Structure formats: C-alpha cells, structure tokens
Amino acid sequence: MLRFDHVSLSYGSQTILNNLSFEIQEGQFAVLIGPSGCGKTTTLKMINRLIQPNSGHIYLNDQDISAVDRVELRRHTGYVIQQIGLFPNMTVAQNICVVPKLLKWPKEKCDQVVHDLLEMVNMPFDQYAHKYPSEMSGGQQQRIGILRALAASPPVVLMDEPFSALDPMTRRSLQIEVKNLQQKLNKTIIFVTHDMEEALDLADVIIFMDHGNIVQMAPPEEMLENPATDQIRDFLGKHHAGPSPEQLTVDHFMRTGIITVNQNRGVNECVSRMQHHNVDTLLVVDEYRHYQGTVSIADIRLTGHVVKTIGPLVRNSTPTVHRGDNAKECFDQLVSSGFPYLVVLNDDQTVAGIITKTSMASAMAEQLWG
Ligand SMILES: Nc1ncnc2c1ncn2[C@@H]1O[C@H](COP(=O)(O)OP(=O)(O)O)[C@@H](O)[C@H]1O
Ligand SMILES: [Mg+2]
Structure with a gap:
C-alpha cells in the first residue's frame, strides 16, 4: 500500500532521514513515534510531497509518488495537524466538503457525505452541520478537522500529533473515535505522536524513530514484549512493566x-x-x-x-x-x-x-x- 524504499534526506550536512525503508499494508493504523526532532513530521510530509527526498522512492499502491501530480496527490491524501485550522467563515458542512468540492462532486453527494460522517461521530447533522467553528469546543473542531480529512475518501490519511493540544478527556474520546472510523472505513492511517500510550492504544504497527533512523518497527504487543533498545524501553516506561488496563483481568x-x-x-x-x-x-x-x-x-x-x-x-x-x-x-x-x-x-x-x-x-x- 505505502512503501518507503531507501529514502534519505539531508539539509546541508545534517542528515534528517537516513535510508528509511518500510512498508505499510492497506487498512493498517501505523504510528510513527520517537523523540522530538527525530524526523516524524518530515517523514509524514514526504508522503504528500510537501518535502522531497534526496534519494530513494516512495510508492503508493505501487506507483512512485514523484510521478504523481502534487495537487492531485494532496487531494487524495487526508492530512490532519495539531492546529486543525477550520475555515472560520465556513459552516461545519462547508468545512467538511472543501476537498469534495475541489473534486467537483455533485451537491447531493457532498450533503450525503457530511450527513454520514457527522452521524458516525454522533454529531447529529441537524444540530451541527450549520454551526460555525467558533460555536464549537476545541475537541469538536478537531473532530470536524478529522472528518474533513476523510471526506473525499482518501486511501491514506496522515495525522501529525492531531490531539496533542487537547485536554486528556477529549483526547481519549477522539482517539477512540479515530480508531472506530479507521476500522469502519478500513482506512490506512499514518499517525505521528510522541505519546507512547496513544501509540499503544491506536497502532496496528509502531515505527520507532531516532535521529532519522528506524530503530524498531513492530506491533504494540511485540514492542512491549521485546523492546529493541533501552531508549524504546524508556519510552514504554510503565507500560513495559505489565499488562495494559484492558488486559487486566x-x-x-x-x-x-x-x-x-x-x-x-x-x-x-x-x-x-x-x-x-x-x-x-x-x-x-x-x-x-x-x-x-x-x-x-x-x-x-x-x-x-x-x-x-x-x-x-x-x-x-x-x-x-x-x-x-x-x-x-x-x-x-x-x-x-x-x-x-x-x-x-x-x-x-x-x-x-x-x-x-x-x-x-x-x-x-x-x-x-x-
Ligand atoms: N527546513 C528545515 N531546515 C533544516 N532542518 C530542518 C528543517 N525542518 C526540520 N529540520 C530538522 O529536521 C529534523 C526532523 O524534524 P521533524 O521531522 O520536524 O521532527 P519531529 O516531527 O520528529 O519532531 C530536526 O532536527 C529539525 O531540526
Ligand atoms: Mg513533528
């Protein structure tokens, strides 16, 4: 589905990404984690060509993305960042439909998408579709940001620390919602976080990075059982000590x-x-x-x-x-x-x-x- 093939990037003499190779399967929830500055955001931005590698190739469904028109590529990749930036002068419905509109979907199809997505996160259409961002809480706005990224049904959704500005309660409920959406819609999601708890909860596979290298790529259980380095063990911290709350009997x-x-x-x-x-x-x-x-x-x-x-x-x-x-x-x-x-x-x-x-x-x- 998504494949990095010996991808490297440096700015001047500084190596930012060092020969990354990995593959993510369709429908997988992949989480990129690692210390600040390790290259998570850079890796993510390469997937929608906001940044180009110096060497190596990135394949999306076996197509080298360097051969795909950038605008076209971005319309087919959902992107969610920490400060979601809904358009303040547009309603919820208009915000969600930004990309479908660019893709010239008919109005009925747009309306249907807004309706379905809002229902999916338990925000009734009648109550929310015509609100403006300023009339909603931060958590609700972020929820709409996620729906906006999903609206045109992109095969891949990129999320860069989308919940890090939210309070723990809202964060938790959005984590559950994103995981539900991903499973219902069978989306491939590449999700960046520096929070191991979030990674363990959400990921099908965790990619641990440090200084532009992949240190370990493994499903959460395997990483918990067998952390490759002391640094990963530290990141796992208390989680490594025993079973997660869901596993406690x-x-x-x-x-x-x-x-x-x-x-x-x-x-x-x-x-x-x-x-x-x-x-x-x-x-x-x-x-x-x-x-x-x-x-x-x-x-x-x-x-x-x-x-x-x-x-x-x-x-x-x-x-x-x-x-x-x-x-x-x-x-x-x-x-x-x-x-x-x-x-x-x-x-x-x-x-x-x-x-x-x-x-x-x-x-x-x-x-x-x-
Ligand atoms: N435009 C740039 N010019 C030079 N160095 C940069 C630039 N953008 C990012 N970096 C460096 O690249 C490294 C990786 O950054 P980034 O991908 O944002 O890390 P992360 O998201 O993991 O915190 C950092 O060391 C950062 O300082
Ligand atoms: Mg970052």
Missing part, C-alpha cells in the same frame, strides 16, 4: 484461599468457623465444591435455631464473575452492586476467590508503584 485482583463451607454442615459448625476466621459470611459449596451461595451470621441469628444444616439459609444474591473477566468491568459491578464483595468462579463453577474494594485497591497500588 479479575485474576490480578482477587483474594484467594477463601473459606468455604459445605451446605450440609450444621449451623453450629458454621458459626464457629466464622468466629475462627473472623468473618461474617461464608461461601457455601456443594459436595462437588460447586459454588451455591453465601450464608451470613445475621441470617443464622434470625432463623438458625429452626434449621439443622445451613442449606436453607443460603442466599445466592451476591454477584458472581469468572476468572479472566475484565478487571475494570468487575470493579464497576462491585461498586454498583452495593455488595461488599463479588465471588470469582472457575470455569467449573468452583470458587476461585473473591474481590473486595480493598483487594482491588491494594492490587492497583502494586500495579502503579510496584
């Missing part, structure tokens, strides 16, 4: 070695076990050790004198989750359930452990501070 946070009691056991035995372990509920299992529910000291006090075994007192209202479930979702469930703990089950319905707010908090502290 309830297993990381659960307390194990939980006391259980068989449902056929007597009330007295159950009470003495609670006293011995200083707990006010116990997890109840059947003879196959399958989880049945919980029994509480309060229920035993209330009705314990009329039953022989704890079986009739077992409640199964405590929420259960399974090993491997996403940690954050389980934590949300724990908080919203109002229960003091959730029971974590193995696949065979035996008890693996419990998670409490305290076990979550201490495990989280360990993740953060080691």
Whole structure:
C-alpha cells in the first residue's frame, strides 16, 4: 500500500532521514513515534510531497509518488495537524466538503457525505452541520478537522500529533473515535505522536524513530514484549512493566484461599468457623465444591435455631464473575452492586476467590508503584 524504499534526506550536512525503508499494508493504523526532532513530521510530509527526498522512492499502491501530480496527490491524501485550522467563515458542512468540492462532486453527494460522517461521530447533522467553528469546543473542531480529512475518501490519511493540544478527556474520546472510523472505513492511517500510550492504544504497527533512523518497527504487543533498545524501553516506561488496563483481568485482583463451607454442615459448625476466621459470611459449596451461595451470621441469628444444616439459609444474591473477566468491568459491578464483595468462579463453577474494594485497591497500588 505505502512503501518507503531507501529514502534519505539531508539539509546541508545534517542528515534528517537516513535510508528509511518500510512498508505499510492497506487498512493498517501505523504510528510513527520517537523523540522530538527525530524526523516524524518530515517523514509524514514526504508522503504528500510537501518535502522531497534526496534519494530513494516512495510508492503508493505501487506507483512512485514523484510521478504523481502534487495537487492531485494532496487531494487524495487526508492530512490532519495539531492546529486543525477550520475555515472560520465556513459552516461545519462547508468545512467538511472543501476537498469534495475541489473534486467537483455533485451537491447531493457532498450533503450525503457530511450527513454520514457527522452521524458516525454522533454529531447529529441537524444540530451541527450549520454551526460555525467558533460555536464549537476545541475537541469538536478537531473532530470536524478529522472528518474533513476523510471526506473525499482518501486511501491514506496522515495525522501529525492531531490531539496533542487537547485536554486528556477529549483526547481519549477522539482517539477512540479515530480508531472506530479507521476500522469502519478500513482506512490506512499514518499517525505521528510522541505519546507512547496513544501509540499503544491506536497502532496496528509502531515505527520507532531516532535521529532519522528506524530503530524498531513492530506491533504494540511485540514492542512491549521485546523492546529493541533501552531508549524504546524508556519510552514504554510503565507500560513495559505489565499488562495494559484492558488486559487486566479479575485474576490480578482477587483474594484467594477463601473459606468455604459445605451446605450440609450444621449451623453450629458454621458459626464457629466464622468466629475462627473472623468473618461474617461464608461461601457455601456443594459436595462437588460447586459454588451455591453465601450464608451470613445475621441470617443464622434470625432463623438458625429452626434449621439443622445451613442449606436453607443460603442466599445466592451476591454477584458472581469468572476468572479472566475484565478487571475494570468487575470493579464497576462491585461498586454498583452495593455488595461488599463479588465471588470469582472457575470455569467449573468452583470458587476461585473473591474481590473486595480493598483487594482491588491494594492490587492497583502494586500495579502503579510496584
Ligand atoms: N527546513 C528545515 N531546515 C533544516 N532542518 C530542518 C528543517 N525542518 C526540520 N529540520 C530538522 O529536521 C529534523 C526532523 O524534524 P521533524 O521531522 O520536524 O521532527 P519531529 O516531527 O520528529 O519532531 C530536526 O532536527 C529539525 O531540526
Ligand atoms: Mg513533528
């Protein structure tokens, strides 16, 4: 799809890009990352011929771009930069359609594109199409900037630190949106950032540059597992230490070695076990050790004198989750359930452990501070 073939550039005696060769497949989200001044922006600008290499070739769909008319090339490459610069005197709809208009698309087709793109980012057409940039937040303007880059359906979209001026919340939501758009539209995106977190979240493949060289090109998981140099390891920083939040499962946070009691056991035995372990509920299992529910000291006090075994007192209202479930979702469930703990089950319905707010908090502290 996009191929750099021994591309070099120098300004005077200074080497800016040193013999870059790499290939990006169609539909891939490629992220260029590296320290300031390493040549990210320069590399990006070569793809739409804002800068020409001294030597080497760049191929877009097997066509050498030096043979393509520059204006034509730029109309077919979306470009988003940090300061998006919407035209202040044009509406959202007009801004989005700048390139389609240059390409002389009929009005109905332009309108349809504006409509579809706005819908895709949950900005209803009726509400936003006729607004002016000054009537919107910075995040909304940047969103429109991205739609503008996508409007003429270019095969490649170049993005140079498009979110670096935004607050973290807006930045996060735009990252998710761009990734969604890319997947829905199957776009090839070359995205520049100096933020490793952003790179790890978005990239199918990360290209790490330093002093005009490619130091490592690898999918995020591979780079995390096997950083090629100490510099990359430093960039990966805390990410390298362990799994990303999305990968954390309830297993990381659960307390194990939980006391259980068989449902056929007597009330007295159950009470003495609670006293011995200083707990006010116990997890109840059947003879196959399958989880049945919980029994509480309060229920035993209330009705314990009329039953022989704890079986009739077992409640199964405590929420259960399974090993491997996403940690954050389980934590949300724990908080919203109002229960003091959730029971974590193995696949065979035996008890693996419990998670409490305290076990979550201490495990989280360990993740953060080691
Ligand atoms: N017009 C120019 N003349 C001379 N040097 C330049 C010019 N533009 C960029 N550079 C140098 O090229 C290197 C790469 O710049 P750039 O691609 O903007 O880096 P990045 O985007 O990774 O921060 C830097 O050392 C920069 O100083
Ligand atoms: Mg730059």
